[in-house]
Amino acid sequence: MAEIRQLKADEFEERMKLSQFAFQFQIPADQMEVRRAAFHPEWDYGLFSDDGRLLSALLLIPFEAWVQGRKFKMGGVAGVASWPDARRQGGVAGLLSHAFETMKREGQSLSMLHPFSFPFYRKFGYEFTIERKNYTLETKYLPARKETPGTVRIVDKDFALLAPVYEAYASRYDGTLSRDGEWWKNRVMNKPGLAAVYYDENGKPQGYVLYEVADKVLKVHDWAELTEDARIGLWSYIGNHDSMIRELKITVPADDGLPFLVPDPRFKQEIEPYFMSRIVDAPGFVAQYPFKPSSGGAADEVVLRIEDAQAPWNAGTFRLCVDSEGIGSLERVADDGVRRDGDGVTAIDIAALTAMLVGGRRPGFLQRAGRLQAPEAALAALERRVPWQTPYLADFF
Structure with missing residues (x-):
């Protein structure tokens, strides 16, 4: 057997x-x-x-x-x-x-x-949550070099130097990895090329770029910026390579604003459907998840009927409670504890719940798409209390 x-x-x-x-x-x-x-x-x-x-x-x-x-x-x-x-x-x-x-x-x-097939893994409760943008810029499209209070310096690839900057940057997105030392050594710093760090006027690292130049192409392997000055400083540093390259390739979050910030945004930009996610333990996830605090100081309660064919501990009827501080809980209730006709019950499958909580999909969008069936009051509560943040993943596994 x-x-x-x-x-x-x-x-x-x-x-x-x-x-x-x-x-x-x-x-x-x-x-x-x-x-x-x-x-x-x-x-x-x-x-x-x-x-x-x-x-x-x-x-x-x-x-x-x-x-x-x-x-x-x-x-x-x-x-x-x-x-x-x-x-x-x-x-x-x-x-x-x-x-x-x-x-x-x-x-x-x-x-x-990372799916070989999105439809295949959707059958197992995973949902598309992360997309990225891939830029290819000929040198004529590079941002103009500008002065900043800080400086950019080429440095050794040092975990202790780069990791704190990355973690602060990664915490601004949903789905980014928290990298340990082994990951940095084997999956980030092992790539060829240089490391450059932006230091502010007080000498504090506020951004970095890991990159290589080969065959007149500058390929950015990893990038993190914590301030606008760091962004400007790093792009100005990249611009110093204009005489030795014909183009630059970089992957950025889906909400990256570079096209708006440069004189001519007509450079090559590709949207890449990238990773899928799945909530494995809905009550455990909700207990950790920071919902938005209530502006009026009141708690919110939504009865959720969750469908999950692969993880039976997630399937059934639950009471989602979010207190005034944004602390949530998801507690199972007996089916006879809610009205049999479903009045007042919000229906959602585990994939749509994942898309709502970590995939940047708003409750209203999911309702319009037929992936969420919620009474008006429940939908309004979810819109108020579910926060929004851009999903992004710089790594691959």
């Missing part, structure tokens, strides 16, 4: 064979040992046949992600793969179900992933 379990250290080669086949890439021999050193078998879950063959696998990475200025434990799903003779037999569904149970047990109330 098939078994789902964590991988063992000596199953690294088997996992790599599956990943290379499924994702159609080849790991160079000199990189295989680097991958082995970074292998966390306890993060990898496999579906094994009764004779011990690895059929399907899923990577569940323990992250923390920023949501409304708070860090939430988040399970990052990646590396989902199956051999061809094991596909369409429910293996991935079983792995995802196991992952949801694991995340709930570990207190990871949120999950995120």
